[in-house]
Amino acid sequence: MSLALDPVLVEPAFRLVARTIEDKILSGEIAPGDLLPSEAGLAEKLGVNRSTIREAIRVLEQNGFVKREAGRKKLYASIPHSGDISKRLTAAMVLHQVTFEELWEAMYALEPAAAASAAHRSDAEDVQDLERNLEATRKALKDSTSLTELDIEFHDLVARATRNRAIQMARMPISELFYPPFLKVMSRLNAGERLLVAHEAIHSAIRDHDEKRAREWMEKHILDFKRGYELANLDMATPVDMPEK
Amino acid sequence: MSLALDPVLVEPAFRLVARTIEDKILSGEIAPGDLLPSEAGLAEKLGVNRSTIREAIRVLEQNGFVKREAGRKKLYASIPHSGDISKRLTAAMVLHQVTFEELWEAMYALEPAAAASAAHRSDAEDVQDLERNLEATRKALKDSTSLTELDIEFHDLVARATRNRAIQMARMPISELFYPPFLKVMSRLNAGERLLVAHEAIHSAIRDHDEKRAREWMEKHILDFKRGYELANLDMATPVDMPEK
Numbered sequence: 390m391s392l393a394l395d396p397v398l399v400e401p402a403f404r405l406v407a408r409t410i411e412d413k414i415l416s417g418e419i420a421p422g423d424l425l426p427s428e429a430g431l432a433e434k435l436g437v438n439r440s441t442i443r444e445a446i447r448v449l450e451q452n453g454f455v456k457r458e459a460g461r462k463k464l465y466a467s468i469p470h471s472g473d474i475s476k477r478l479t480a481a482m483v484l485h486q487v488t489f490e491e492l493w494e495a496m497y498a499l500e501p502a503a504a505a506s507a508a509h510r511s512d513a514e515d516v517q518d519l520e521r522n523l524e525a526t527r528k529a530l531k532d533s534t535s536l537t538e539l540d541i542e543f544h545d546l547v548a549r550a551t552r553n554r555a556i557q558m559a560r561m562p563i564s565e566l567f568y569p570p571f572l573k574v575m576s577r578l579n580a581g582e583r584l585l586v587a588h589e590a591i592h593s594a595i596r597d598h599d600e601k602r603a604r605e606w607m608e609k610h611i612l613d614f615k616r617g618y619e620l621a622n623l624d625m626a627t628p629v630d631m632p633e634k
Numbered sequence: 635m636s637l638a639l640d641p642v643l644v645e646p647a648f649r650l651v652a653r654t655i656e657d658k659i660l661s662g663e664i665a666p667g668d669l670l671p672s673e674a675g676l677a678e679k680l681g682v683n684r685s686t687i688r689e690a691i692r693v694l695e696q697n698g699f700v701k702r703e704a705g706r707k708k709l710y711a712s713i714p715h716s717g718d719i720s721k722r723l724t725a726a727m728v729l730h731q732v733t734f735e736e737l738w739e740a741m742y743a744l745e746p747a748a749a750a751s752a753a754h755r756s757d758a759e760d761v762q763d764l765e766r767n768l769e770a771t772r773k774a775l776k777d778s779t780s781l782t783e784l785d786i787e788f789h790d791l792v793a794r795a796t797r798n799r800a801i802q803m804a805r806m807p808i809s810e811l812f813y814p815p816f817l818k819v820m821s822r823l824n825a826g827e828r829l830l831v832a833h834e835a836i837h838s839a840i841r842d843h844d845e846k847r848a849r850e851w852m853e854k855h856i857l858d859f860k861r862g863y864e865l866a867n868l869d870m871a872t873p874v875d876m877p878e879k
Contacts, residue, residue: 407696448692468730469722470726471726471730474726477697478720481713485799491800494796495744498746498747502740555736558726560804562803
């Protein structure tokens with residue numbers, strides 16, 4: 390039997406250290422906000438070089454498990470921000486050449502469920518925020534850039550009103566890619582009015598806590614996205630692009 | 635006006651370098667599989683220290699944008715593996731104390747859509763793989779550990795048959811947390827038979843390309859998950875745990 394390890398199975402020390410600390414945060418042994426030992430302290434405790442600790446901390450910082458105050462050396466345990474992870478999923482979808490059709494199918498599952506859930510759980514503040522969005526949308530019907538931003542905001546507000554982080558995290562990377570290309574189509578078709586009618590109906594159903602009506606209108610609205618795409622003679626099988634920021 | 639930069643706004647050099655390379659991969663300027671310049675070459679090209687390049691590459695490697703052959707120094711551009719990103723989202727949901735109810739609501743949106751889509755797109759191989767899974771499930775009705783694994787596999791096979799990466803990526807981190815705790819309940823309730831009947835009905839609907847029937851049976855099946863949870867007098871509002879591996 391050979392004593393040599395298969396090189397593929399050898400994990401760099403810094404990664405093992407990063408994973409050890411990550412696991413302690415995930416298991417709750419270290420709570421978010423807890424002060425971590427210094428680099429020197431960690432090196433001694435874990436029996437590795439200080440440079441290994443430094444690399445492990447870079448990885449943990451990058452992944453949101455460790456934060457430090459600007460310009461300070463003190464390290465704190467932290468919770469990764471779901472928005473940062475979502476951006477990576479968005480990137481992965483672009484690199485894997487996911488098509489608009491795939492995105493559409495996912496949104497057709499998620500958005501009506503989100504609307505129903507929002508109708509169930511929304512409070513007065515959610516309804517007011519939606520109203521502010523509608524007011525701005527009415528004024529932006531001829532400005533396709535503003536209309537895009539307001540459309541994305543409307544759907545994000547509905548998602549926020551669900552109080553459901555699983556639905557929010559599932560739809561975040563998809564909606565990032567879904568709405569921008571479509572609005573280009575919508576503006577060509579001059580479909581702002583039609584979008585507004587749907588948003589108004591969804592808003593009133595959420596306000597009235599009418600789950601069934603909220604779901605049905607959102608379903609119609611997402612079907613409209615597909616029809617618009619087809620009416621503009623665009624190919625649903627085209628891979629999506631990274632949105633311009 | 636002060637010339638001093640707000641320390642919060644100063645991004646470490648290694649992170650800027652990592653982002654520069656990441657952006658080139660995302661935009662397609664560097665294709666997956668392309669050989670990257672050496673550490674020394676990158677340091678010269680980007681006008682930074684070699685130690686900065688080294689840290690940037692650690693981050694890129696960790697995030698799946700750079701790969702190297704085991705034991706070699708050559709660096710290749712790569713596409714992040716969606717499974718790795720998904721694991722981070724799973725961790726984020728645990729840390730944010732997402733409840734079983736939130737997960738359930740997301741799965742109630744995604745799984746019936748996945749079943750309908752699988753019925754639309756499945757081929758003979760998908761159907762055979764589902765059959766093999768059912769065969770093993772029939773033999774495991776009294777073994778709750780195997781039953782859990784087979785249940786997760788069944789739903790993963792349905793997701794694979796959708797050919798829809800957006801749906802697959804959206805459900806991956808949720809299903810990771812959803813099925814294991816529930817099966818503990820199911821085994822207490824001795825509900826393996828009921829699970830098998832649902833899986834058989836979903837399989838036959840997918841085999842027959844009957845989208846409506848596949849969707850309806852999956853809907854019933856996911857509703858059953860909730861009923862089982864309630865029958866076992868468990869609280870849907872309890873935060874989910876990290877699954878044991």
